Amino acid sequence: MNDQGMIQGMNEYQSSSLKRKIYTISRLNSEARALLEGNFPLLWVEGEVSNFVCPSSGHFYFTLKDDLSQVRCAMFRTRNRYIDFSPKNGDRVMARVRVSLYEGRGEFQLIVEDLEAAGDGALQRAFEQLKQRLNREGLFEERNKKSLPNFPATIGVVTSPTGAAIRDILSVLKRRYPLANIIVYPTQVQGKGAGQQIAETIERADEDQTCDVLIVARGGGSLEDLWAFNEEVVARAIYYAITPIVCGVGHEIDFTIADFVADQRAPTPSVAAEMVAPDGGALLNQFEQYQIRLMELQDRCIAQKQQILSWLTQRLKQRHPGQQLMTHAQRADELEQRLLGAMQRFLQKQESWLEKQSIALKHQVPTPKLNQYGQILEVLESRLNRGMRQALNKPCEKLRALGRALDAVSPLATLDRGYSIIRSLPERRVIRCDSDVKAGDKIEAQLALTSLVCRVDEVNPINK
């Protein structure tokens, strides 16, 4: 690390940090390195060595590669002095490495802690050849794979009775599914003749169909350690077994021929155990859920029936004659009310009409007129009376005057004085001249108080 650069970088960083976050290369590389080293565990990689150099410092520098990629490696003298071979270009090696970054060049690199030769390459070639041949033969085909039982009653384990694998498997099965019986089929899993023994053990386990599923397992190890599981005899034993087989050999990265042939491949023995056995806890939980659901449904059913019952009761009540009568009575009442109301409104209408008419009639009453006429009549009567009296008074006066005048000229006075009035009889015509009478006629002589009937004896005109 360059101190000058670091200080300069910090100054730059401080001066412009308010605007944009500018990293120096040093800082970036340093942080990237910390990130890489902090996030990868110590791990194993396998690859082919190339560009191998060993300068006077004694450190090893080389590249590890596979078909597609490569990565720079450094193995410092403090570590490389422990290895018992000197790697050369083209060697396949297994390296235990820390992932890091060479800050000076910004190069991603691996710090190698340990280095092993990864077989002589012949094993690898044999593996590839067998794999291709069996693949062509159809041993890996998906359609030949059997499905695993969901709830195996008996689980067979083909493995070493003393290995780590059996311990892992038993612990998982105990935890997950203690219900299953387990039969361990012991076999040698590495060394000479191991493949043959594994195959025979698989055949024996499959023979009497005691197990519902078989686990073929072995813990992790080198390619050589796992080699028995790459043997053809094992592959065929797995392929021809009637019992479903889960293969859990080595660790995640290890693939064996047995893995390809098995009905299921598990990355580790523990996972193989998980695959064959259901999770008892989850199963318990599932049954619990069913119980809860059943109770809910039962409650719901009862509630439903209750609802139906109360609905029917309600309907029955509605159909009850008493209810109907009441309904009808209510209807009758309502109609009555409406009838009365209508009647009342009709009467009110009539009444108000009548009242209107009567008021109108009152305006037409003759009494005032009669009174008026009576008065006029009275006036007229009195006027008539007065007029009559007046009219009568006048002639009376006149009569009296006339009477008096008449009195004055009355012949009666003359008669009193001795004159008489002669009248012919029976005509009673006044006789004024001789021609009015003849001898022998009966005449009447009227005196003042008496009348005399006389006979004319002679008529003697008087000469004057």
Add this chain to the structure above:
Amino acid sequence: MVRKKSVPNFEKSLEELEKLVETMENGDISLEDSLKYFERGIELTRLCQKSLKEAEQKVEILVGQDQQNNLKPFTDLTE
């Protein structure tokens, strides 16, 4: 040499439970039937739960190289 324990058949039990629940969910069943299904369901779940809870794993190992398969209790030799 068949030595299967008398454990409930979980597969069948789960299937039957699913059917019971479905029937009950669809409703339209009599109260008597519903009670019948309910009782059967609870019986099944209890039985399965009981056998799961009380299970003790039996681990055996095959011994003898001949065709006679002899089994004896397995004790973890690595312990």
